[in-house]
Amino acid sequence: MTMITLLTDFGTRDGYVGVMRGVIWGIAPEVRVADLSHEIGAQNVLEAALTLGRSFHFFPAGTIHLAVIDPGVGTSRRPIAAAIGPYYFVGPDNGLFTPMLERAEAINWAVKVVKLDQPRYWLPEVSKSFHGRDIFAPVAAHLAAGVPLESLGTLIDDYVRLRIPRPVKTGQGWHSQVIQVDHFGNLATNLEKDMLLSQSVDIWINSQRISRLVQAYGDAKAGELVAMFDSANHLSICVVNSSAAELLKASAGDAVEVIYRKKTGQL
Amino acid sequence: MTMITLLTDFGTRDGYVGVMRGVIWGIAPEVRVADLSHEIGAQNVLEAALTLGRSFHFFPAGTIHLAVIDPGVGTSRRPIAAAIGPYYFVGPDNGLFTPMLERAEAINWAVKVVKLDQPRYWLPEVSKSFHGRDIFAPVAAHLAAGVPLESLGTLIDDYVRLRIPRPVKTGQGWHSQVIQVDHFGNLATNLEKDMLLSQSVDIWINSQRISRLVQAYGDAKAGELVAMFDSANHLSICVVNSSAAELLKASAGDAVEVIYRKKTGQL
């Protein structure tokens, strides 16, 4: 029983996502379809890549992740499908799958990418502006129905890679940045737990210092500004039961300085 | 394996849509259910009809489209179900299904409409304000489970038709209008590609002229105001990677004049 996930910047008002489900179920009626998000910022490939990067591995092996954030639709940008470790990915060749490719390199997963060039696996008519419906949904459905990746297109290895912002070591700690503002206003940075030599740190964002790193929201009082490691093990800045994004007027891309505290007596 | 789609103006906050799924799965546990949209403007029957009209045919034959935009709920307006070509429709008799009826006339599809009057296919208690839960969801589920349309009600042919705004020929081209503002701010008009004798046109909307008709977003620069044919083959006004609706302060119903350009030398 295969699963397909959907990740787009389409919103949910116009019926575009529903139509993709219709196309999928017309080809592979048994497949389970889960929405990952349809509220990615319009044309924000990086946001989509990061969302997929922190989510894809919680799905069963064999899951097909279909992502359509596609500012180049209708141009010469290539449609692709990929097998990365035990997962499949389908979407435009614009860097969307970079976090998974990086993970594959880190843990030695096999990677295979094909340029989609077999129109017999697409809808009969292909529009210039909705390849999610006309190319990507049918290709994902055919994959789910058992068509091998190699039959869907031609192997390539010059697929587009995105520059994912990485934290940079400084003399005193790390220079990192906000990579996600979530629904609760929590600010996730790109600094991961195991990068820190010590958790005795001061954290600076938008001229505000945060000195308290807690284990859980409940360790602080409602309204308190704290840092903690989030459910993806990233350093995150939060206001308990409220929005750090609002309090700090912060957004994705904002700089976050993390500075190791000197030991007492070293002053 | 039948499918049911859901189209409402209920939003997704109150649990109303989830409850409809519960009612459906209680009757037809195997049916697939896809959301088409729940963000139709409140009581906007025309918007819902147009959304369904550009979407319904991408679903597999046999799909049951359940639409509940129902300003007349609890009054004498009739609940209906229809077989139109290979698709089924369930909802209030207020014109929601007009685009499909027009399509049926154009391509000679068979049409059968029944007034729902068999309470044994409804929930035992029927409220005055939520027929989506009490009448339409159970009827759609029974259809999916194999109950014939004729068993659900009495054949009628005086069902309500909506006036769908149509473009009008002028001496110089077409007088059309915006019929959809999508999530990206693209403005779809009711003028279809094959209505145009020539694609050498000037397009006027809100005192602004658009002279560039492109094939794909990528043919223009980010921020450029252009026209193109959208994925439903309608003339659409777009700002590449931005919102034409915002730029032009345009909304559904706004007039769009399309004027054939005179050949050079005809001045």
Add this chain to the structure above:
Amino acid sequence: MTMITLLTDFGTRDGYVGVMRGVIWGIAPEVRVADLSHEIGAQNVLEAALTLGRSFHFFPAGTIHLAVIDPGVGTSRRPIAAAIGPYYFVGPDNGLFTPMLERAEAINWAVKVVKLDQPRYWLPEVSKSFHGRDIFAPVAAHLAAGVPLESLGTLIDDYVRLRIPRPVKTGQGWHSQVIQVDHFGNLATNLEKDMLLSQSVDIWINSQRISRLVQAYGDAKAGELVAMFDSANHLSICVVNSSAAELLKASAGDAVEVIYRKKTGQL
């Protein structure tokens, strides 16, 4: 064929809900999953409890309702699962399931609650901030796959109860309050139809009197401010085809006085 419903305050942008579906389907691939709402106000346990209370019984017997509104995540608050009559519930022990417990007492349903303490039914790694993914989704999936409730944890009877606001009898009628502002701006109160001795009442909210109690929206004109009994049989204040919440600047918690009208001649 079991069903799981999902109710959270996560929103739908970050992929958190999609990930819960992935975890569920990894354990119980055949289960149906329906979204009840993901737009509960952040940390608003009461709103979630009321939403579940008016919805849970429209799902088939055996349905597992998974609710994650969890301000105490990562603290000592207990994770629980419950069998209440023919339904199951999984979530944090913070009072979310109170309306169902009250119903159970009223109609003599059996109630069994366990504190979840068997990590073999959880994800291998449990974060401090996302028990929806790490504990509750896997537990619900194991329930769906046939694991008995008693195997998931230890029976308790000191689970948390929420104070649900109840209407209070006055000399002249009822003192009630708004408990739901729905997508249409309708204001549902906590006063139920069968509590009223007479439907000849004046209703006061925010210094405005409503004297007209209608059976259906269609009994009044568009724009008219009226009262009616909603689809959960609660007294509700509505503006036909518009928003009572906007007109009256009302929100959840606002007082609603219901006063029986004196018979003519009693003045």
